[in-house]
Amino acid sequence: DAGPVGATVVDEVRRATATHGGSLTVLAPGEALPDAASVRSHDLVLVVASRAHTRGSGAARQVPPPALAEQPPHPNDPLVAAATDGALVATGGVADFSPDMFVRVRAAGTTVVVAGAAAGLLYGLHDVMRLGETAFGDCDIDVTDLPVAPVRMLDHWDNIDVHPVMGQVERGYAGGSIFYADGRVREDLSRVAAYARLLGSIGVNAVAINNVNVHRTEARLLTDGLDDVARVADVFRPHGVRTYLSVSFASPVVLGGLSTSDPADPDVQAWWAAAADRVYATIPDFGGFVVKADSEGQPGPFAYGRDHADGANLLARALRPHGGTVFWRAFVYNHEQDWRDRRTDRARAAYDHFAPLDGRFDDNVVLQVKYGPIDFQTREPISPVLAAMPRTRLAVELQVTQEYTGHQKHVCYLGPLWSQVLTFPLADDATRPVSWIVSGLPGPASDDDTGFLPAGGVTAVSNVGDDEFWTGHPLAQANLYAYGRLAWNPEADPVALLDEWIGLTFPGADPRVRETLHTLMDDSWLTYEAYTAPLGVGFMVDPGRQHYGPNVDGYEYSKWGTYHFADRDGIGVDRTVATGTGYAGQYPSPWRETYEDLATCPDELLLFFHHVPYGHVLHSGKSVVQHIYDSRADAVDVVTSWVDAWQTLHGLVDDRLHARVAERLTEQVRSATEWRDQLRSYFFRKSGVPDASGRPIY
Ligand code: BDP
CATH class of the missing domain: 3.20.20.80 (Glycosidases)
Structure with missing residues (x-):
């Protein structure tokens, strides 16, 4: 009895084995292990070990029952999961188990998940499900997994x-x-x-x-x-x-x-x-x-x-x-x-x-x-x-x-x-x-x-x-x-x-699905950044539309207090210690020096820390205003190309899902275009500096 999570473990493995026509056997502490001949591939044996059973005895390696270990390896070999009724103190290379931790071992043709508590076992089983066949392939590495953060x-x-x-x-x-x-x-x-x-x-x-x-x-x-x-x-x-x-x-x-x-x-x-x-x-x-x-x-x-x-x-x-x-x-x-x-x-x-x-x-x-x-x-x-x-x-x-x-x-x-x-x-x-x-x-x-x-x-x-x-x-x-x-x-x-x-969301899909999703998604955060607010400046969203779409001055003269300080000469917030709000001084070294100094402040955060003239040259070699012009225009081209890419998946993914994504991509192109045009025009009018690329500005 490992509580409600233990019961979920049993449900999960029952579900997993049943999909493949296997069966689940749960063994209470001390109960005899099944003999090898009666365990088929896709079967799962859950061995609930007692604390005495596992303490100090080489833990994971010791768990595969000898009878199972004699079976010839098979890609779908049975999975043996073992839970203990509390903290497992193990020797022989397996460290103490924290509650969320599990060890996955592939030994003698059997995949074993060992945990010290029901939660760890549950995470171990999800790990096996995520891996699918890979969890049952030949591999002699013991995998120990546990979360870094407790909550x-x-x-x-x-x-x-x-x-x-x-x-x-x-x-x-x-x-x-x-x-x-x-x-x-x-x-x-x-x-x-x-x-x-x-x-x-x-x-x-x-x-x-x-x-x-x-x-x-x-x-x-x-x-x-x-x-x-x-x-x-x-x-x-x-x-x-x-x-x-x-x-x-x-x-x-x-x-x-x-x-x-x-x-x-x-x-x-x-x-x-x-x-x-x-x-x-x-x-x-x-x-x-x-x-x-x-x-x-x-x-x-x-x-x-x-x-x-x-x-x-x-x-x-x-x-x-x-x-x-x-x-x-x-x-x-x-x-x-x-x-x-x-x-x-x-x-x-x-x-x-x-x-x-x-x-x-x-x-x-x-x-x-x-x-x-x-x-x-x-x-x-x-x-x-x-x-x-x-x-x-x-x-x-x-x-x-x-x-x-x-x-x-x-x-x-x-x-x-x-x-x-x-x-x-x-x-x-x-x-x-x-x-x-x-x-x-x-x-x-x-x-x-x-x-x-x-x-x-x-x-x-x-x-x-x-x-x-x-x-x-x-x-x-x-x-x-x-x-x-x-x-x-x-x-x-x-x-x-x-x-x-x-892989988990589109199982068995045509390889083009994976390829196209990577094209759309891998760098989509950077693409979004490129058509919206530049170089770490922050808030240029429309307050009226609940933080959606551009409104460069939407918060500029408001009590909420987030400012880009764009004027005819330059843009950005001076947060240096020397001449600004002193915010950079809240960092430990080396970051306070890195951010304080224009020469070392990274481009992507430049306008968060410094107020610079439009002609200021970035580490990338472009001026700030040319960066504003180019990155917005380039990013819209990228988003526009996603519409066609997604279209090629028609019939390869669920129709309703396809339609929903297509509809949203249309809106994304519209909105990205709005961002591009407003920002390019705004900064052209503020700075009077023409776009060196010659692209139209309204
Ligand atoms: C802001 C949201 C606001 C939240 C607030 C918060 O606009 O709706 O209440 O954060 O985190 O970003 O409390």
Whole structure:
């Protein structure tokens, strides 16, 4: 009995063996192994070993039963999976097993998956399914796999009610919510069950099921809605996924009728403790809370003269007796600033608020930091907060939903962006990548293996809705897939992950399908960047169309505070220490020097850090304005070529899917053309510099 995940393991292997006409035998600890003659190819034997059975005995290698080991090798040989009932302490070359870890061994014609817990076994079985025949081929290498980050979370920005402008899912581009309909949690959660299985298969193990902007209806999930939340948790649990809620910091007032939400007030503390008690009485393995506080109008501790550590610890102490965690977001800035005041800089805000609080957060608080200092733009430098808080558990937050990257109308495969973020060597003299920071792994230069190295995890905003294809644009499914796989293994090659997704999504398809999808998707993030905002400048999206399409000055003179500062002479934001906002100084060396100096600042981030004349020559050899002209025009040519490429797949993929992608590509070409024409004209009119290529400018 390995719990609900153990039962899922049995279901999964039963499903897998049945497809091939095989059968499943489950052996209890100590039960005799079947003899070789009775086990056929495609059969699967699940050996539930007792702890005593495996401890210290050479683990994986020892598991194939001698009877099976005598069988001649066959490409479809039986798979033997072994689970133990707890931590496995193994010798003989197999390290201690963490709960998510598994080892896959190919020995004497048998494929063996060994894990120390049901979750690891589940991940091992999904790995075998992903590999297909390859898992049964000749190979004498033992594969040990485990995730780097302990928490791999998806946040849903879903509301119960439907907002007149935003719809039901804030920044959602795939229809309504899979969780809620008709003002409550859905009666039929079968879609959620399919989603849970999907998440288990890509290694995601945590889901927050409501919007970080917590409106009154959703706030009540924490109290009146608990039975419904429990139903959702029941559906996620068997796939190793824990359920979290976004909560309002003002809950004691809004839900509890108290006159304050002050963290120092004993009644407030008691209210949260009682709330947490009720949650855990209903959902014993509840994950915890996600909190957006003092940000974009959400309530928070500032109202009471307290800081974010006071606020986060209040909730953490309520969750602590139950083992829950607070994911406290670092997305805090003043969204009501005076655009005329050139000293204000939104990029500085998260660091200014949080870096001084390092060491003050309880150890069941994870600070959730957006990957860039502004807001999920197509290109941003990595947030310096991630390097500034060594005594705080940190999680990096990505955005799978394509808010700023084309609303799932545009093909924009984000795997390469996230890969860059996670592998970026931010700390310890450019040796410690972001994925290590959020996993609590010390840098290679660290000689402190006993110090406080707290782990947080990887989180992201989900892109899923009740749309027929789950993600609006069918190809946006690849982003969900890549997110899970990269959160598991940040070193993975994003194009190889895309290839995996293509193989699993279009099994047995004509080779042209794979080829064409690579043509469209491999570099689609860079193509999107090339026709939208240039050289790291950020925000040029239209506020009126919910961050879709161009509007160069859309935010330029607004209180939200994101500026490109384009004038007749130049463009970009001076964030240097010497003459600008000082943001570059928030980085550790060598990055602060790299970004501070025009000579070393990389082209793709130039306008994020510097205000330069239009004639400034990039490392690429082009002037800034010529780059603006050329890259936009070239990228539109690329997108236009995708329409014909996709057309050649007609009849080779499902017709409805083909039609949906074709329709979206038409819109992508229209929108990319609009970006090109507006940006080229805008900067021609601002600068007066003609396009050296002679292409028309309107
Ligand atoms: C911004 C979105 C907004 C979110 C906010 C957040 O426009 O809808 O509420 O991020 O992350 O990008 O809280």
